[in-house]
Amino acid sequence: MSAATPSWGPQAAVPHAQVGRKLGDHHVIFVAGGVIAAIVIVISAIAALVHPNPPPCALYCGPQSQPPLPAASTYTNRAHGFSIDYPAGELTVAVDQADLVEFHSDGGPIDFRVVRAASLDDAISQAQQQLDGSEFQDMQEVGSVRGAELGYVPGKGAVWSATYQPSDGGDSGPVRIAIIAAQSHGLTVVATMFSDYDSDTDLAPYGLSGAQTFDYPISGFHFPGQ
């Protein structure tokens, strides 16, 4: 309880301008906006200078020359300007066309195809429909690929289960098929891969036994200008 109750008069309001305040409205707006804008502009300018946007393709878009990674080979597609780093000891280029490059490995094949599509979902749908139904039987969608990327470009992806019946009459067996699509600078690329089914999903994400092999070219994919 208080020791003494002072005298207080009628409650009056003090004009707002006379109540102490360290920052006015304009200070808050200009300082916050200025600091954020300054940092954003400086770092964006650095990004633009270090990695300028490539000029739009006219008659010819040549591939960017990049130093190869140690113990890695680089495939470059001259028609569209993209490149793919891949481990030469594990993958070999089996098909090299303007719109398609296909690698073979012990884990299974993976191909990268340039497509024209209205959306990434459309691109994935196109790639899935191009799979031969007589070879890939009983296809069932397993789910989407979380964090799907080609290189560092975010995209979309989906995984299917199927029974693979080789066209040469070999033994059939369960496989998993993954399709990842991404778009950059107007170029839409779809990566399609499949390999034997492996139930150990820690080692084989989504049951793709060749996932570890596929990771390398997917991570090493470079859109033009990257």
Place this chain on the structure above:
Amino acid sequence: MSDTTPAQGNALVRCPHCEEQVPAGAYCGSCGGHLGEEQPHRRHSYAAAPYESVHRAAVISTLFPHLPHRNAHVFREVFGGGVAVVILLAALRLYTPATLAAALLLPVLYVLYLYEVEVYEHEPWSVIAATFITGVVLGTVYSLVLSHFSDLALNGTAHGPFISGVVLPVIILLLMVAGPLLLLDRAHFDETLDGLTFGVASALGFTLAVVVAGEWHVLTTTLRGSGVPADSMLRIVRGGIVAAVVNATTAGLITATLWQRRHRHAAGRHRSAWRGLPASALVAFLAQIGLALASYFIDDLLLDVIVWAMAAMLLLVWLRVVLHHALLDEGAEHHVGPLGVCAECHHVVPTMRFCPDCGAARSAAPKHLRSGAIPTTEAPA
């Protein structure tokens, strides 16, 4: 702002909640209860911002509680405008500027807030170092260590749900409250809102560092990005803004209740196990774990952002309820001081724990305005 006619003269009335003799007004200056209501909780009037309801998911008046409402509006407008600019930049595929603006928006506003309300009193640098800078350093270290153990894998993460959904969120929350612990024993930082402010500042610094370090590959690529703008927009808003609010709320919840428990200024009238430190820590950890698991299992980005946004709103309301009752409980000491200006409503009132006119807790006022000094030219007769 009161609904009742201001008291004239030196009238004293008996507060029905704390039973003290207090100056007549809309609110009890001692316990903060509304003198015209039977219930002492005054849920329509948040103790730090009495013009707002307690159950309102407001970012500024919850995480910036020392701001009087006349100063808060500009912070609210800058925050809203900043979010709009982030969305616009992302829509234009300017992902580097959008990511940076999203990551910087709340931290920059919070540093301005610390300066405006002087929570740090006479120790600005030690408080900034123990909270914001420590958060930035720990966030950077966390990101670097995590990236060392992660690979770009086909499923987007090298970790399973236990690591991604349980272990990492727990580590994140512990790191965010680590810095403020350095200030726990400072005798002059003894209020619940001191703990809240330190926790929020640390969390915002941590989140800023994690976003910048985690998105470094985006920041250092071409200025105009590729990909689907809507997806990138959602990622940026979730990572830079919604996650910052979630982190600030959960860390602030823990540090506020920790400060309340440590310094024990509570009268105990509003004590509840649901609003204590163990319950608050449980809510904070469960929220972080639940959201991490949701992000792990939800493939649809829009749904993921909606889940995060709803969780952020619920956490803000929970934090407000905890702060509201902590502020009401801190009004234990009954003392009627000299006349002074209320920092919230600017009325000249007896200096007490709560403004008898608007009900604002004096401990929620900017520290340099708590003396309530009356401007000489406008002092009442």
